Amino acid sequence: MSQSSNKKDLKRKILSGNRVSSEEAVNLFSWDIIELGEAGDARRTMASAVNEVGFIIDRIINYTNICEAACDFCAYHARANLIDPYELSDNEILEKVQELLSIGGTQVMLQGGLHPDYTLNKYVDMVTNIKSRFPQIYLHSFSPSELVHISRKSSVPLGEVISALKDAGLDSVPGASDLLVDEIRSKVSPRKINRDTWADAIFALHRHGMKSSATMTYGMGETNENRIEHLNFVREIQDKTGIFRAFIPWSFSPTNTGLRDIEPATGLDYLKIVAISRIFLDNITFIQAGWLTEGLKLAQIALTMGANDMGGVLMEEKVVKATGIETRSGVEEFIDIIKNAGKTPYLRDSEYKKIRTY
Numbered sequence: 001m002s003q004s005s006n007k008k009d010l011k012r013k014i015l016s017g018n019r020v021s022s023e024e025a026v027n028l029f030s031w032d033i034i035e036l037g038e039a040g041d042a043r044r045t046m047a048s049a050v051n052e053v054g055f056i057i058d059r060i061i062n063y064t065n066i067c068e069a070a071c072d073f074c075a076y077h078a079r080a081n082l083i084d085p086y087e088l089s090d091n092e093i094l095e096k097v098q099e100l101l102s103i104g105g106t107q108v109m110l111q112g113g114l115h116p117d118y119t120l121n122k123y124v125d126m127v128t129n130i131k132s133r134f135p136q137i138y139l140h141s142f143s144p145s146e147l148v149h150i151s152r153k154s155s156v157p158l159g160e161v162i163s164a165l166k167d168a169g170l171d172s173v174p175g176a177s178d179l180l181v182d183e184i185r186s187k188v189s190p191r192k193i194n195r196d197t198w199a200d201a202i203f204a205l206h207r208h209g210m211k212s213s214a215t216m217t218y219g220m221g222e223t224n225e226n227r228i229e230h231l232n233f234v235r236e237i238q239d240k241t242g243i244f245r246a247f248i249p250w251s252f253s254p255t256n257t258g259l260r261d262i263e264p265a266t267g268l269d270y271l272k273i274v275a276i277s278r279i280f281l282d283n284i285t286f287i288q289a290g291w292l293t294e295g296l297k298l299a300q301i302a303l304t305m306g307a308n309d310m311g312g313v314l315m316e317e318k319v320v321k322a323t324g325i326e327t328r329s330g331v332e333e334f335i336d337i338i339k340n341a342g343k344t345p346y347l348r349d350s351e352y353k354k355i356r357t358y
């Protein structure tokens, strides 16, 4: 069969809503960006027919940058020597939550390095401390690698770690998936958990009735096949669990990291990945436009190619900032960006339920 009839067949398959194979998804990287974007947007309307884009007001609280993993792709950990080692006190964390509440924020993401001395009690205290003072705050916090770290440091089984944190008030856990390809993980983050251990944590969360999200960090020297391998791993887990509320692709910024020789991913790579993720991940409703690493204008274009959520108007973030990227945003800016993309903006909660429309 000729290449053009193959392409026609694939286009028909996408527009009729059928599942796309890994091999077909790799082929999509060679499509013209406009055609690919239209296909991504067509699949977006199948995932959610409404022409609306949600966002949340949240705050990342990076509680410590002391991390024994010291990944090469991370500029935030203390051993990268860009940020002095620090640990936030309970009161400093509470002040940050109070600041978020004062601007109408609803969600806190506690995220930190894998501190060699922190055990389960420290994390339970952190959650209890916030929830006893601010029960209305939704804690979408930690990550599979932090959960595994707690389990290992405390010699407590992973399931018990999750139970204890859930009982203390943890509501859901971001997937923080990086790239789920061990060949790449072993190069850029050899001391962090491997792909199967990441999956073990996700399945354990599912068994405890908790929701998560999946992300993808690309631009770390991987191939298009590696990217689709990642998406396929996510899709298979979602088929089994339905645990992921959203999928968020991020480009990796090599500046300031131990991988600065890597050619950075382009804006075109980003838009292709958004569209292909939307087409391939037929079992995830929300694909986020990752404005933090891509900038608001590229995120706006992503809203026309398959993305249907803007994520959080983050009050504070140190991990991406440490790589040299400084993007800021506010509610008014989000509303303008979304409206100018021809969509209706709405403020949502952590479960993606609408709070108000603008």
Ligand code: SF4
Binding pocket: 067, 068, 069, 070, 071, 074, 075, 076, 077, 112, 113, 114, 145, 189, 192
């Ligand atoms: S990515 Fe996470 S685990 Fe790796 S060094 Fe940075 S803070 Fe530590």
